Amino acid sequence: MKFIADLLFWLRGPGDRVFIDQVAARREAGRRLQAARDFRRAVDLEQRRTSMHVGAWARDTVAARRKAPFPTNMRRRFPAWLQGLSGQELINLSKSSREEIRRHVFDGRLVPGVRRVQPLDAQDPIFPKTIAPPDILNDRSAGGRRMKQSASASELGGSSWRRI
Numbered sequence: 001m002k003f004i005a006d007l008l009f010w011l012r013g014p015g016d017r018v019f020i021d022q023v024a025a026r027r028e029a030g031r032r033l034q035a036a037r038d039f040r041r042a043v044d045l046e047q048r049r050t051s052m053h054v055g056a057w058a059r060d061t062v063a064a065r066r067k068a069p070f071p072t073n074m075r076r077r078f079p080a081w082l083q084g085l086s087g088q089e090l091i092n093l094s095k096s097s098r099e100e101i102r103r104h105v106f107d108g109r110l111v112p113g114v115r116r117v118q119p120l121d122a123q124d125p126i127f128p129k130t131i132a133p134p135d136i137l138n139d140r141s142a143g144g145r146r147m148k149q150s151a152s153a154s155e156l157g158g159s160s161w162r163r164i
Helices: 002-012 022-064 077-082 087-094 098-107 151-155
Strands: 147-149 161-163
Touching: 022 077, 022 087, 022 098
Parallel strands: none
Antiparallel strands: 147 161
C-alpha cells in the first residue's frame, strides 16, 4: 500500500502549495516602509531648503533694490521663474513665510500677487517708491503728543507752545 501511495505521489508531480518565509516577508515589508519614509523625509528636506533659498533671495533682492545672485545649489527652474518676476511680486514673495512659499512652489497654493512657477522672460524689477513713515511722535492724528500753550505765555500775549 505504501508503495502505491508513493508511486501516485511521484506521478502527480510537484505540489501546488507554496511555502512563504514569513520572517523574510516581514523584513522586506519593513525595509520598503523605511525606504518610503526616508524618501518622504528627503523630499520634505529638499522642499524646505528650496523655499528657504527662494525667500532669502527675494528678501535680499528687495532690500538691495536690485537682483541678488542666485544660490549655486538652487535647481534650474527657480532662477528661470524668479528672474521674470516684477518688483511688486518680489515684495509680495519677500513678505511671505517659508511655509507659504513652499505651498506656492510645490503645492500650487499661490501667494497673492505672485505668478506660479514657470519659465519667465528675464526683466529688471521696478520697485515702487518707498513711503516714508509718518512722524508719529508729533502727529496728533496718529496718536502723538499733544501741544499745550503755557499759561504764562498766554498772559503776556505770546504764543509759546510746549509738549506735555
